Amino acid sequence: MYLLIPAAGMGKRMGSNQNKLLLKLQEKPLLAWTLKSANESKSIKWIGIMGQPYDFPVFEKIIAEVNPSKPVQLIKGGDTRQESVYNGLQALPEEAEKVLIHDGARCLATPQLFDRCAESLLHCQGLIAAIPVKDTIKVVNSDLMITDTPPRENLWAAQTPQGFDVKLLKECHAKGLNLGWEVTDDAALLEKCGFSVKIVTGEETNLKVTTPLDLTIAEFILQQK
DSSP, X not given: OEEEEEOOOOOTTTTOSSOGGGSEETTEEHHHHHHHHHHHOSXXXXXXXXXXXXXXXXXXXXXXXXXXXXXXXXXXXXXXXXHHHHHHHHHSOTTOOEEEEOOTTOTTOOHHHHHHHHHXXXXXXXXXXXXXXXXXXXXXXXXXXXXXXXXXXXXXXXXXXXXXXXHHHHHHHHHHHHHTOOOSSHHHHHHHTTOOOEEEEOOTTOOOOOSHHHHHHHHHHHHHO
């Protein structure tokens, strides 16, 4: 299984002037935790990291410290996650038929989650890790007035890894580029193209580190482990 890790963003909501994946969690950069878990997966055999070239020297240092047993390739990212994944897809080895895509900021995903997604991807064209929503969700308009309360049993919170047939995802990305679609995850591209996407049960601890509070929660989770 091939893995792409988008890691080209800045930590604006973290209040950081650097790539948030370089922030430390128990004295290790977030990216190191993500890479360590991916390397421990039994299914993944190749890893691509999409980043900005000015971050490559520190990325290379992180890779050297993790010392993964699998090849890791640095790939120039884009201005958005969508552009970075597009670039990553073009850089995949020619023999790649299936790919997992995992946000570098979800640094607590376990090797077992990677393996479950990889196994499920052998039997479908697209999937995402997700967990059931616990809160009641309200749909609001621009005036912050509630317009709908969708049934909670039909709502799941999307996570990563997300996995896809490489050829199909490339086609959906190309169509999205031509039509100017802007999406926040790759599953949305398949949905807009009319393809079905499966849910694989994710992990409650697989949070995306976006704010300083998330970093504190991640520290607590690691302490419990």
